[in-house]
Amino acid sequence: MTTVLKLGGSVVTDKATPETVDEETLGAAVEAVADADPARLVVVHGGGSFGHHNAEKHAVSSTDGTDDAEAVFEIHDAMRRLNDAIVARLLAAGVPALPVHPLSVAVRDAEADFSLPLDSTATMLDEGFVPVLHGDVVAHAGSGATIVSGDELVTSLARGLDADRVGLCSTVPGVLDENDEVIPEITSFEDVASVLGGSDTTDVTGGMAAKVRELLELGAPAHVFGPGALADFLAGDDAGTVIRG
Ligand code: IP8
Numbered sequence: 001m002t003t004v005l006k007l008g009g010s011v012v013t014d015k016a017t018p019e020t021v022d023e024e025t026l027g028a029a030v031e032a033v034a035d036a037d038p039a040r041l042v043v044v045h046g047g048g049s050f051g052h053h054n055a056e057k058h059a060v061s062s063t064d065g066t067d068d069a070e071a072v073f074e075i076h077d078a079m080r081r082l083n084d085a086i087v088a089r090l091l092a093a094g095v096p097a098l099p100v101h102p103l104s105v106a107v108r109d110a111e112a113d114f115s116l117p118l119d120s121t122a123t124m125l126d127e128g129f130v131p132v133l134h135g136d137v138v139a140h141a142g143s144g145a146t147i148v149s150g151d152e153l154v155t156s157l158a159r160g161l162d163a164d165r166v167g168l169c170s171t172v173p174g175v176l177d178e179n180d181e182v183i184p185e186i187t188s189f190e191d192v193a194s195v196l197g198g199s200d201t202t203d204v205t206g207g208m209a210a211k212v213r214e215l216l217e218l219g220a221p222a223h224v225f226g227p228g229a230l231a232d233f234l235a236g237d238d239a240g241t242v243i244r245g
Contacts, residue, residue, distance in 0.1 A: 002040040002125065002163045005033075005234075006154045008170035009048025009135070011227055012086060018049050019078065021085050025227055029169065030086075033130075034093035036234030040125045042157055043090075043097070043132045046150035050082040051075055051135065055147055062152075063112070065143030072145045075137045076103045083134045090130065097130045102148055108140035114148060116156040125161070133157070151211060158218050166215070166222040167233045173226040174240030175208060186243045189213055216245035 007029055014020040033041070055061065058071035066072060083099050090097035106116040124131045135150040151168075158166050174182035177195050186192050189212060196209040215222040223233050225240025233239035 002161050003038055003165045004042045004154055004157045004163045005167045006044040006150050009046030010171045011169055012045055013048030015048050020049055026089060029230055030089045030093045032230040032234055034095050038234055041130050044150045044153045045086055045134050047079055047135050051079040054078050060147055062147045065140045065146040067144035072137050079134050079136050087132050095130055097132050098124055100131045100133045102136040102138055106138045108146055110141040114152055118160045155214055158220055163220050166220050168224045169230050174224050183241050189216055215243040
């Protein structure tokens, strides 16, 4: 059983204060992972108050690149420092976490298609480690370097590792309907298009509509839930909204 878990940037950092880890919510998430002690777990985290402001400062996004190595390093370094903090917390709780930095291995080709070689992550899993990846800046053929989000990594990892379960833990308790109630299950985009808004073209970082569309195509059930449901998800129970394509 291989599980890919994303801890959203808003869960692990205080989004209102630059470069601040949310020690309390991160601590609770780390405790849930340590208590569940799941086999073959890959963790991905987003940036929150790390990385995004550096990316904005240098006008780098998933589509707009830079060939300024200092800018690339600055963005990566911010994300790496957050990754260090998360890995350190996991290790201190007894979770055999190891960092995996996408900048060192991943690439976007000239068509902007993203690929993440998974040999090292898969071998880490085989050896009982918990690889911890993060949204990052990656080399992009013809564009210098561009941003890869945690969500994109989740999709690549889930497909490439043939994951059995995917969990997206953010500050919302699930995909919400028009009355702000959690939709328990989504099996087709048409069922929820009116609630989520049919078009997501303006949201390059991937709003909920884009996320749901991607997750429906994964081939593994994906759970979208809030921090309070992380223990349930890790115990193998349904949590928040389950998206099954
Ligand atoms: O928070 C951001 O990852 P995300 C990565 O998952 C950056 O969008 C800004 C380098």
